[in-house]
Amino acid sequence: MREPLLDGHGRAIGDVRVSVTDRCNFRCQYCMPAEGLPWLDRAEVLTFEEIERIVALLATMGVGDVRLTGGEPLVRRDFPRLAAMLAQIDGVEDLSVTTNGFLLERDAAALVAAGVNRFNVSIDSLQRDRFFEMTRRDALPRVLAGLETLAQFPEAHPIKVNAVALRGFTEQEAIPFAEFARQHPYEVRFIEFMPLDADHAWSRDQVLSGEEIRAAIHAVHPLEPEPREPSATARVYRFADGNGRIGFINPVSEPFCGDCNRIRITADGHLRTCLFSHNETDLRGPLRGGASDDELASVIRDAVWRKELKHHVNDPGFIQPTRSMSAIGG
Ligand code: SAM
Ligand code: SF4
Numbered sequence: 001m002r003e004p005l006l007d008g009h010g011r012a013i014g015d016v017r018v019s020v021t022d023r024c025n026f027r028c029q030y031c032m033p034a035e036g037l038p039w040l041d042r043a044e045v046l047t048f049e050e051i052e053r054i055v056a057l058l059a060t061m062g063v064g065d066v067r068l069t070g071g072e073p074l075v076r077r078d079f080p081r082l083a084a085m086l087a088q089i090d091g092v093e094d095l096s097v098t099t100n101g102f103l104l105e106r107d108a109a110a111l112v113a114a115g116v117n118r119f120n121v122s123i124d125s126l127q128r129d130r131f132f133e134m135t136r137r138d139a140l141p142r143v144l145a146g147l148e149t150l151a152q153f154p155e156a157h158p159i160k161v162n163a164v165a166l167r168g169f170t171e172q173e174a175i176p177f178a179e180f181a182r183q184h185p186y187e188v189r190f191i192e193f194m195p196l197d198a199d200h201a202w203s204r205d206q207v208l209s210g211e212e213i214r215a216a217i218h219a220v221h222p223l224e225p226e227p228r229e230p231s232a233t234a235r236v237y238r239f240a241d242g243n244g245r246i247g248f249i250n251p252v253s254e255p256f257c258g259d260c261n262r263i264r265i266t267a268d269g270h271l272r273t274c275l276f277s278h279n280e281t282d283l284r285g286p287l288r289g290g291a292s293d294d295e296l297a298s299v300i301r302d303a304v305w306r307k308e309l310k311h312h313v314n315d316p317g318f319i320q321p322t323r324s325m326s327a328i329g330g
Contacts, residue, residue, distance in 0.1 A: 022070065037327065055092065067096045072102070095117060103146070109149075178221050181239075182221065209252070251313075
């Protein structure tokens with residue numbers, strides 16, 4: 001074991017989000033343009049062995065929570081094999097996947113067998129035409145079938161369903177999602193729209209706050225707050241009659257930077273210390289240049305020491321980062 005990985009503000013890093021590909025089979029309005037993005041060349045993307053080495057090194061520094069994301073992680077060839085490699089690393093305590101669900105019918109069994117113990121499935125609408133409008137893919141029935149396939153595995157529970165909340169769209173989704181959470185063993189969580197869209201079309205008036213959705217749901221199905229876990233991104237509520245839970249991730253209206261314990265690795269092997277960072281640190285260069293574990297650890301420590309205190313989305317002069325959500329690994 002090595003010393004814990006600390007930033008310059010006294011936060012211990014315990015969670016890494018690894019983007020395994022920048023590619024995606026969806027084109028969500030708030031994330032990617034309709035025509036897609038210029039994809040990385042295959043040679044630029046970290047190999048499974050390179051990802052394994054970084055994750056194993058981070059695990060020796062106390063980073064035990066590993067979330068695999070993208071782009072769409074399930075479009076990466078042989079993805080369950082990567083999950084199995086990472087699940088076996090000493091010090092990896094929690095291995096999770098964030099997916100749009102399109103390929104879950106195919107891969108749920110293999111991912112659970114590989115050792116993935118938590119899943120987030122992104123669904124923005126429970127109505128087929130509105131789902132199509134938001135993702136530009138007519139895929140709701142297939143995603144729901146994938147979710148049901150996953151739900152058959154007790155090891156995969158609790159399953160989280162994430163919906164990005166946009167003003168003018170998500171108001172109509174609040175009650176149907178609340179009822180979905182009450183009827184199924186899924187915890188639905190609304191995420192405020194962040195300025196990380198590739199079209200750079202984000203504006204503050206498009207953000208539908210978690211509090212507005214919570215109040216609308218509470219008026220129909222009363223909610224009671226659950227205690228907040230340290231470093232948790234979501235504020236979670238249970239339905240007062242005991243049927244299910246619902247959560248709100250409010251990075252814009254109620255930033256939770258103070259106890260952020262996360263870092264990110266992009267598909268091309270760059271370390272990002274904040275979703276909104278303007279600087280990132282190349283790990284692929286040293287990895288491929290023959291750096292030792294000690295050398296790599298020291299590059300990581302230096303970068304993490306400079307982790308941003310907070311994001312500046314609410315400050316005048318905020319500048320959106322060049323990379324968008326799918327290229328960062330949300
Ligand atoms: N493709 C997978 C998926 O959609 O779940 C994983 C990658 S996606 C970038 C990760 C999460 O980021 C998804 O839940 C997605 O809805 C969310 N997301 C993407 N763009 C966003 C934005 N501009 N603001 C807030 N959340 C966003
Ligand atoms: Fe793809 Fe996920 Fe971005 Fe939608 S949010 S375009 S599914 S990466």
